[in-house]
Amino acid sequence: MSETDTDLERGTDELARRAERAALRLANVDEATRNEMLRSIADAIREREEAILAANATDVEAAEAMLADGEYTQALVDRLKLDETKVESIASMVESVAEQDDPLGETLAARELDEDLELYRVSVPIGVVATVFESRPDALVQIAALALKSGNAVVLKGGSEASESNRALYEAIVDATADLPDGWAAHIEAHEEVDRLLELDDRVDLVMPRGSSEFVSYIQENTQIPVLGHTEGICHVYVDADADLETAADVAFDAKVQYPAVCNAVETLLVNESVAAEFLPEIVDRYEAAGVELRGDERTREVVDVDPATADDWDTEYGDLELSITVVDDVYDAVEHVNEHGSKHTESILTEDSDTAETFMTGVDAASVFHNASTRFADGYRYGLGAEVGISTGKIHARGPVGLAGLTTYKYYLEGDGHLVASYSGEDAAPFTHRELDGAEWTPGRLSDR
Amino acid sequence: MSETDTDLERGTDELARRAERAALRLANVDEATRNEMLRSIADAIREREEAILAANATDVEAAEAMLADGEYTQALVDRLKLDETKVESIASMVESVAEQDDPLGETLAARELDEDLELYRVSVPIGVVATVFESRPDALVQIAALALKSGNAVVLKGGSEASESNRALYEAIVDATADLPDGWAAHIEAHEEVDRLLELDDRVDLVMPRGSSEFVSYIQENTQIPVLGHTEGICHVYVDADADLETAADVAFDAKVQYPAVCNAVETLLVNESVAAEFLPEIVDRYEAAGVELRGDERTREVVDVDPATADDWDTEYGDLELSITVVDDVYDAVEHVNEHGSKHTESILTEDSDTAETFMTGVDAASVFHNASTRFADGYRYGLGAEVGISTGKIHARGPVGLAGLTTYKYYLEGDGHLVASYSGEDAAPFTHRELDGAEWTPGRLSDR
Structure with a gap:
């Protein structure tokens, strides 16, 4: 280990220690102050638009040079690039986080254990969260804003391709929040620092990686810190024997074509054999007209003329206008295929039969299972959760x-x-009442104030 | 790697794969069947009492031989030993798990996203849980019962010192539950198998270690599977300037003496300097009369005659009739000490001042923070949670x-x-209603049945 590495590692430890201390104080910063600080971040980003764009131009120029060398892809450069519209959308995103309901201090449950002995379960911040992300500089601001809203200290690590942009955005955040506990938001840049960060499972409570499937897998495999995220979205739509076939075609089309690059788009269409001959020709025409590349198993190819699917197709997240199709015997066959090949993300059944819907919905092991709706609804905004922190395929x-x-x-x-535990033990043990206190809110000393 | 190791490892993989498959079916076994199977386990344990005690006698005999060699401690042998009363209490414990409310199929939230588009969040099993435990053979039965009640497949690994007892109990469980999906409960015995098990983070969803603090730490450090448990309980009682000193003495006594071996017993008493001279002499007499070994910092020893505490005392879980005492300036000083030395388990403040209570309760980072109550209340049964799966100091x-x-x-x-996502996108995007459906329960096809 070189001297420089050791210094960087010590620096990372120190940042995490400071974040941990800041978290203890940030947990008790009131809602109004947290929202005020968020608005102040939005203002700072708008005021520094010019400096942020200049920093970003440096990053983009360097990335474009690497592009010529074949080191970076055009897609990476595109994700990296900021313009005035994007800077404004970053600022408004921060403001919209300020508008969300406060996630802290909510009494989640209240129970009387005995007379004048009351138990409350109240929402509090986790402590220190971290993010490691690729390319998009807006991820830095988004995670910092979500962390601040929820009272968590945060450690931010972006990709080297965006280092100037990230630094400019981070400075805006820190300068705008000078009133918050020192060290609440930390920024690290070197690869050695992130390796050390991922080892600090005693100081960092949660990591939210943002990037490609391979990138998220790398983080998951290299840390004992809990990871909030998902690697793949291999989602399915199953068209049952009792489906309304017109509805089924609309949903199957929407699930693939409406936005194919995202994780909740469908990758494999399952069709019950009893409706395959009627359903497949029309949907295949519609997909092909929209430019979808299709691959099917043998039974599919008996009905429609598509390329043959290989074994790999069932385990592939295309993330593009590509789709594999398989004909299945029945709903049990569909459930088996989904549990074998799915990524536990989002699955959908089209059927007018409630019993069949139940078999599929309870049988499939996935975070979201839909009945007669497009897989594309799996999203924090559409679910009404407000700001989306991420999509988790963990349980x-x-x-x-x-x-x-x-x-x-x-x-x-x-x-x-x-109250003493001795009173509730032994021969003359007093009983507990265990009575739910519906709607009660914890306030300190609520017993003495009565 | 020897041939045998490889076979054992392959065997462990296969057990976990079978458990994973069984979990998918177990998730949909109805409540009545799960409870019936639990009662059938209780019956089987009672029926096999003789065989279980004979197996246990073999383990105890072997352990006692090791005792002579100094390999095992008497405490281990005591924990290992079963008798008729203990076998009966294991059987009744399983029956009491059957009596608990069903944790599955509960609609936790329901929201209308738009007309006839309804989102439900419903409780389901995690999948495959595992336990690794030392000595006590009752842990095997308890975890298997809790897993079955909650619809989870389970992998059980006990210590070699209890291998005969564990095998007898496991056989009772498997024979009694022949109607459940094959492989729902797996039993491994070799060290190589547990090492492999801890690597199977893609198949095992949660590990619940049962044993000493060092044992739980070892599991936490050697797996990427989430761990439900706690290593230490370094709990504090803080006696504030505005405490009712008589109440404070009763609570401080109860928290240490009522049952000193458990994780929620107090290890360090913090006393506000303004009440130290009045409070300490009496409580010290009371502790000493109960045989509590006391150590104090300098300011404590100015008031009472106790041994000096060393720096290590503040970070030690005695688990016995031992206690360290420190005098603090104020509630902020107390919060700092607790956050520096506590294990985020359970902390208690004694005060009649609500503001001071709030400062302590919101400032201290711990799973449970109490106001005018003994730390010993931190327990699933006392909290009214029913069967206790464990105590977690993770967040x-x-x-x-x-x-x-x-x-x-x-x-x-x-x-x-x-419903299609296309309808909610672009220029003519329909709005979401996002209306909470309080009290609604998910039933499949509930829209079509209206």
């Missing part, structure tokens, strides 16, 4: 589209009057 | 005492009528 902590609640945990507050 | 997924809900996650079910 622990948060699943599916995740709102600000995904950046909170809870604390149990117990208000007593000198 | 992700579940925090504090965890009930059966800690073994569930949720699925989003969306019921539509052929």
Whole structure:
């Protein structure tokens, strides 16, 4: 290990320690101040538009040079590039986070354990969250805003291709929030720093990677910090024997064509054999007219003229105008295919039969399972969750589209009057009442104030 | 790697794969069947009492031989030993799990997104849970029962010192649940198998270690599977300037003496300097009369005659009749000490001042923070959570005492009528209604049945 590495690693430890200390204080910064600071970040970004665009131009120029060398792709350069419209949309995004309901201090449950002994479960920040992201400089601002809204300290690490842009945006954030606990938002830049950051599972509570599937996998495999995110979206639409075929065609089309690049777009269409001959020719025409490249299994190709699918097709997230089609025996066959090949993201059944819908919906293991609706609805905004923190295909902590609640945990507050456990133990043990206090809100000392 | 290791590892992979497949079917086994199977496990354990005790006697005999060699401690042998009363209490524990409310199929939230487009968040099993535990054979039965109640497949790994007992109990479980999906409960015995199990983060969703603090730490450090548990309980009681000192003495005594071996017992008493001279002499007498070994910092020793505390004392979970005492300037000083030395488990303040209570309760970072109550209340049964799955000092997924809900996650079910995302995009985008459907329960096809 070189001297420089060691210094960078020590620096990362120190940043995380400061973030941890800041988090303890940030947890008790009131809602009005947090929202005021968010608006102040939005203002700072607007005021510094020129400097941000200049920094971004430096990044883009360097990336374009690498483009010529074949090191970077055009898509990366496109994601990197900011303009006035994008800077304004970053600023408005921060303002819209300020408008969201406060995720903190909500009494999630209240229960009387005994007379004058009351238990409250109240939402609080997690502590220190971190993000590691590629290209898009707006990710830095978005995660910082979501962290601040939810009272969390944050460690931000962007890609080297966006270093000037990230630095300019980070400076705007820090200067605008000088009133917040020192060190609440930290920025690291070197690869050695992120390697060390991923080791700090005692100081960092959650990592939210933003980038390609490979990138998210890399983070998941190289840290013991819980990761909120998803690698792939291999989503399916199953057209059942009892589907309304016109509706089914509309939904299958929407799920693929409306926006094929996103994780909730469909990758494989499953069709019940009893409707394949009627359903497939029309939907295939419609897909082909929209430029969708189709591949089918043998039973599909008996009905329509498409390229043969290979075994790999069933496990591929195309993220583009491509689709694989398979004909299945029945709903059980469909459930089996989905559980074998799906990524536990979003699955949809088209049927007018409630029992069949139930078999599919309860049988499929996925964060979101839809009945007669497009997979594209799986999204925090459409779900009404407000700001979307991410989409999780994990099952622990948060699943599916995740709102600000995904950046909170809870604390149990117990208000007593000198209660002892000894009174509830042994031969003359007093019983607990365990009565739910519906609608009660925790306020400190609520017993003595009565 | 030896041939045998490879076979064991392959065997572990296969067990986990079977558990994964079983989990998909177990998720839809109805409540009545799950409870019936639990009662059948209880019956089987009672029926096989003789065989279980014989198996246990073999383990105990072997352990006692190791005791002579100094390999095992008497405490381990005590934890290992079963008798008729213990077997009966294991059987009744399983029956009491059957009596609990069903944690599955609960509609946790319901929201109309638009007319005839309704989103439901419904509790479902996590999938495959695993436990790795030391000594106590009852842990095997308890985790299997909690897993079954919550519809999860389970992989069980006990210590080699209890191998005969574990095998006898596992056989009772498997024979009693022949009607459940094959492979729902797996049992592994070899060290190589647990090492491989901890690598299977793509198949196992949650690990619940049961054992010493070092043991839980070892599991946490050697797996990327989320761990539900806690290593240490370094809990504090802070006696404020505005405490009712008689109440404070009772609570401080209860928190240490009522049951010192458990994680929610107090390890350090913090006393506000303004009440130290009045409070300390009496409580010290009371502790000493109960056999509590006391250590104090300099300011404590100015008031009472106790041994000096060393720096290590503040970070030690005694788990015994031992206590460290420190005098602090004020509530802020107390909060700082707790956040520096606590294990985020359970903390308590004694004060009649609501503002001071609020400062402590919101300032301290712990799963449970109490006002005028003993730390010993931090427990799933006392909290009214029913069966306790464990106590978590982590902040992700579940925090504090965890009930059966800690073994569930949720699925989003969306019921539509052929809804397309295209209708909600672009220039003529329809708006979402995002209306909460309070009290609504998901039933498949609920729209068409209206």
